[in-house]
Amino acid sequence: MSDATAINPPSSGANNGAEVSEAVIRIAGNSQDGIQAIGGFLARLAGRSEQEVMTFMTIPSTISGGPSIFQVRVGSGEVLSPGDEADVLLAFYQHSYEGHIGFLKKGGIVLYDSDHVDPKPEWEKEYRHVGVPISGLTVEAIGGTGKDKGKNLFALGLIAKMFNLEVPKLQQLISEKFGAKDASVLDNAMTAFSAGYSHSLGHLLETFRFVEGQKRSASQVVMNGNEALAYGLIAAGVRFGAGYPITPWSDIMELLRRELPKYGGTFVQCEDEIASIAMALGASYAGSLAVTGSSGPGISLKTEALGWGVMAEVPLVVVDVQRGGPSTGLPTNVEQSDLNIACYGGHGDSPRVVIAPANVEDCFYTAIEAVNLARKFSVPVIILTDQAIATRIEAFEEPKLQGLCQSLAPDLTPVATHKPYDLSIPNGVTQHRPPGTRILDGRYPVITGLEHDEFGHPTGSPQLHLAMSAKRRRKLQALADEIPVPKVYGPSEGRVLLVGWGSTQGPIHEAVDQCRCAGESVSALHLKHLFPLPNGLEEIFDGFTHIRVVEMNDEGVYGFGQLAGILRARYCNPKIVSVNKADGLTFKVREIIHRVCETVQDGMNKF
């Protein structure tokens, strides 16, 4: 929330209905309290209203229990990041209160469950405290049988009151969520919500009202990044997948397992990561472009078979939902540390395609692009998403499905003759004919991981190895020629260019906005295509004095993050310097600005 619109309560006290353009609400409790549900309701409400929304959550990697947060940023303007500071903290327990108050803006509101939290006098001076016996009042409202159940809805009622949210829309959302269950469940939910809404917050607390957002022409859908990616694959026509459960990839495989049968497709849970990619390659070879995916260690396990896909030139989509590594690492935290394995993982020279979505909406479209690139260039494509996008909820303009949805049924039309690895094609781009295709001259292809001749038969010929390696390389060069040159965010010339990829796009753009408001000459470049890189980056780099590659990974032995290393190797440009963050948490906007300032000694020059 920018300063101009902060919820700064006037000292005089009550101020009902003050207009705000946005708010960051952090809900802190334990993972079983249903706080994700509150966040989900708020996000979907924003999606159905004229507001933008972005959420952020952490979940413990323990099986049950443990502290957990859900943060919602709702705004009437463009929302690019989940927010550096909260305007409101809703704390269910003492540990939630103590652990997260530092995240609250000075003068912000802490709404706490007075049955569990003892406020600290020193903090009461800095933050506005509102204690509500949430646990007790919830039990009073719906009876004591449910133990802690329902207090999330009671709290949602409090928030609805505080921000003048549209009650009928919220009630509609609640009944959609609980309507299918036992009638008493919905009754209890509604009762808890109403009890929270009708509870008087006391004269110390003001209420707020969001300024009206711009009217939208299209309706919005609300989902998280894993859902958007999985539905993007379905829209793209993927009807076969195979995987093995691992956090945070599992959501995608669960969704595909559940949804694909409606479309006549199948998702197979395999015995391990290697079997998953092998099975997906088998289906792709047989003519149904398939998906596999994983996170962390699972990606390491898939690299040998991925190399087969490159060598055999079989299209495939591999989803990598990045988490903290190496080894088991930080399973429920975020990192962008799989870029190297995505681009280079595996033995031998094995060029493949790597693309990364920038936000939840982009997950949907990136999935479609990955499918189309894989098919067109007959090559494995890796989608590098991450834990932060995977779990955060955004509202975005509903995709126009009728025009977007594709059918990829295998084409078995007989052909007169077929060379699976035809070297006469100038750009090296060839397509396979799946089994089932009759080849009238009687010569049938073998698709193989051995170096091969044009029919797929093994060869040790140095000339053929050179020619085939060049074929596999050339087709990616042809692909690079087709990628549009990315647009610079901000002026195309200046002092500092921030270069980023993947989920950091929002906070980087917000950092640019803030720097430019402060009169500094900062622009940003977001790379979606990471391998091969788009053409024309040299010219963009020429326009800036400093280039700072902002990414969530370690600076490495040589002082460069993974993208910075690739860009350095590619452009030999000494202006390229890394700004890394590898604590398993997302970048805050002010962290980016602070770190970039630190590395630009001669200042970011006012323009």
Place this chain on the structure above:
Amino acid sequence: MSAPITETAPKAGSPAQIIISTTPAAEPRKPLSKREIVADHPTWCPGCGDFAVLALYYKLIEKRQLWHERVTTVSGIGCSSRFPYFVQAHGAHFIHGRALPFASGVSLSRPDLHVFAFIGDGDAFSIGGNHFTHAARKNVNLTCVVMDNEVYGLTKKQTSPTSPVGFKSKTDIWGAVDQPINPMKQAIMAGATFVARTISTNPNHVLQMMEAALDHEGFSFIECLSECVEFYPGAFDGANPRKGGQFREVPPEHDRTDEAAAYKLASEPFPGYFGILYQVKRPTKNALEARINTNFRSKVQGLADWQILQQTFDRMK
């Protein structure tokens, strides 16, 4: 896998709606001759048992009139796995140990194809042991022929998971010490629905087993003893009457559906029994997945794919 091959649409509920625009069904097609099925000349050593397995696969294709385009031959890594290059039909040479999940991907997405995986003992019981177990338990509709020579041949004589105790190799110069895997027991235990054993020196028997496997609906497994004349000569003489051995077929009174009896037969010391030790009917994964799809598809009847997705998105507003 059993239906005679006709140019028909794939079975209902298949994962992909396949465009088959073949020549008119009425077009008469002559059965394939051996000449049309043969591709590269095999690279195996003279006298290798694998030649017989290949020759009998040609014979199977000829005899059962399987068209080129209806057969898919998949392999792993090892001497045996050069197989697809020698067969004039669609084929894939995959990586070591992973031929079975690859072949499962072919089978599950393309119910119109006959899928054969020709792999070695290293593929099936060492590096790919896990996949063997799971392809069997899932009862994926395909035929897996393990050409078992009880030695690593392509890498020139190291101990294999089926090498007997005492076998001297470059990795056990004093003789192998680890208990070998019994492929029959392994397959029965894993839940394979067709478990057979044969030997490349008895061609009629090999063909018989291949035909029975082809006719079996589900995961059919054939262990075919296939001598490596270079690194383990004479390994299977004890099962070859021409070398003074004994070829004992599964006794006619054996009940193939009796798991315990099959396990007992499999436990017999070398040369053991040859034939179908175990065969039961159990729904294939292919059929079970198709059933799930049929149920789901009936709920969205008449809707285009984009309309089904639209319904989902309408609930996410």
